Amino acid sequence: xxxxxxxxxxxxxxxxxxxxxxxxxxxxxxxxxxxxxxxxxxxxxxxxxxxxxxxxxxxxxxxxxxxxxxxxxxxxxxxxxxxxxxxxxxxxxxxxxxxxxxxxxxxxxxxxxxxxxxxxxxxxxxxxxxxxxxxxxxxxxxxxxxxxxxxxxx
Amino acid sequence: xxxxxxxxxxxxxxxxxxxxxxxxxxxxxxxxxxxxxxxxxxxxxxxxxxxxxxxxxxxxxxxxxxxxxxxxxxxxxxxxxxxxxxxxxxxxxxxxxxxxxxxxxxxxxxxxxxxxxxxxxxxxxxxxxxxxxxxxxxxxxxxxxxxxxxxxxxxxxxxxxxxxxxxxxxxxxxxxxxxxxxxxxxxxxxxxx
Numbered sequence: 001x002x003x004x005x006x007x008x009x010x011x012x013x014x015x016x017x018x019x020x021x022x023x024x025x026x027x028x029x030x031x032x033x034x035x036x037x038x039x040x041x042x043x044x045x046x047x048x049x050x051x052x053x054x055x056x057x058x059x060x061x062x063x064x065x066x067x068x069x070x071x072x073x074x075x076x077x078x079x080x081x082x083x084x085x086x087x088x089x090x091x092x093x094x095x096x097x098x099x100x101x102x103x104x105x106x107x108x109x110x111x112x113x114x115x116x117x118x119x120x121x122x123x124x125x126x127x128x129x130x131x132x133x134x135x136x137x138x139x140x141x142x143x144x145x146x147x148x149x150x151x152x153x154x
Numbered sequence: 155x156x157x158x159x160x161x162x163x164x165x166x167x168x169x170x171x172x173x174x175x176x177x178x179x180x181x182x183x184x185x186x187x188x189x190x191x192x193x194x195x196x197x198x199x200x201x202x203x204x205x206x207x208x209x210x211x212x213x214x215x216x217x218x219x220x221x222x223x224x225x226x227x228x229x230x231x232x233x234x235x236x237x238x239x240x241x242x243x244x245x246x247x248x249x250x251x252x253x254x255x256x257x258x259x260x261x262x263x264x265x266x267x268x269x270x271x272x273x274x275x276x277x278x279x280x281x282x283x284x285x286x287x288x289x290x291x292x293x294x295x296x297x298x299x300x301x302x303x304x305x306x307x308x309x310x311x312x313x314x315x316x317x318x319x320x321x322x323x324x325x326x327x328x329x330x331x332x333x334x335x336x337x338x339x340x341x342x343x344x345x346x347x
Contacts, residue, residue: 009331017330020337021308021315052340055290056309061195062265064204068194072212073186077179079216 016046020053101126168227175225182222185231186215192232192311193239199306200243202263202295210246214239233321244299261291286344293343301336308333 009017012035018024019032036043108114108122167188173181193214198207218235225234264287294302307313307321315333319326 009327009334013334014330017334023315048341048345049337051344052337053309055286055340055344056305058266059264059287059290059310060266061198061306061310062204062263064194064208068208069190072190073183076186076212076215076219077183079212080219083216083220 012042016042016049019046020049167231171225171229171231172227174222174231175227177222179219182219189232189235190215193235195311196236196306197239197243198263199310200240200299200303201246202291204263206246207263210242211239214242217242233323236321240303247299261288264291289343290340293340296343297336297339301332301339304329304332305336305340 015024015028015032015035019029024032036046105123105126108119111119167185170181170185174185190211193211194207197211197214198204201207201210214235217238225231266283266287294305297305303322304318307318308315313321315326315329318329322329
């Protein structure tokens with residue numbers, strides 16, 4: 001995570017924050033106000049932070065249309081089904097496609113009517129695609145083991 | 155009581171978590187229904203886009219369902235789910251394309267809370283308020299992720315320091331220092347007004 005550097009909180013800042021969030025009891029509040037009266041720097045900081053707090057206090061996160069909640073769970077469930085669907089479709093394409101290519105290569109080699117150079121070219125093309133695919137998959141696996149950004153969704 | 159704090163006191167949750175961890179999708183669906191609003195608003199506060207917040211919160215539930223066997227019936231559901239959600243949201247924000255798009259949309263996710271009623275507002279105050287909303291939204295969108303997360307949980311989800319610390323599994327002092335840094339950045343931005 002992109003964690004920022006934040007300085008350790010001093011006692012004065014803790015007091016400011018607790019006052020902003022209404023977290024001081026009566027005695028602490030009185031001590032805080034006395035300190036504010038004596039410390040112009042702290043008073044200025046208090047005014048700035050109070051303004052920031054007031055700006056957000058009147059706001060809320062915008063509500064979505066009510067219909068969103070009606071189909072929410074159905075949509076979540078559909079996503080899991082779609083995920084399974086894609087895995088099955090991918091598996092099917094690999095198995096059926098692989099079998100089709102294998103059969104086609106076999107027929108091509110057996111076909112004495114096709115010039116030898118074309119048959120060799122086809123075999124080279126097929127082997128090249130296989131080597132490239134294996135290389136890409138191997139590289140992805142290696143990167144996944146070490147890439148700090150592997151969880152980033154593109 | 156805040157949307158988030160409400161879930162820590164529900165006694166029937168342990169039973170739902172137990173059932174969900176054994177593959178009961180009905181129980182998991184009930185957990186989704188109980189937590190979907192908190193999840194959506196948490197994502198909205200983090201990414202600042204209603205459509206993306208809906209998408210990410212649902213995606214996080216789908217991932218949670220996939221890993222439901224890892225659920226611990228002895229612990230509340232939401233913090234476990236939230237860890238998945240925040241990772242998805244942060245990854246989403248780190249994508250440069252998304253970040254640029256969100257900067258273009260800034261402000262659409264915030265609204266003024268007018269539930270208190272009051273007299274009708276004159277056009278000038280309304281314009282001033284809209285301007286302030288955009289300034290706040292822009293300042294929030296420029297905060298580091300960790301600061302933005304804490305200020306959203308504090309200001310918009312109304313969580314206490316300790317509740318935020320529990321949810322994020324960080325010390326209270328870290329919560330306060332992130333919140334302090336966020337408020338200072340916000341104060342700087344408001345001086346533009």
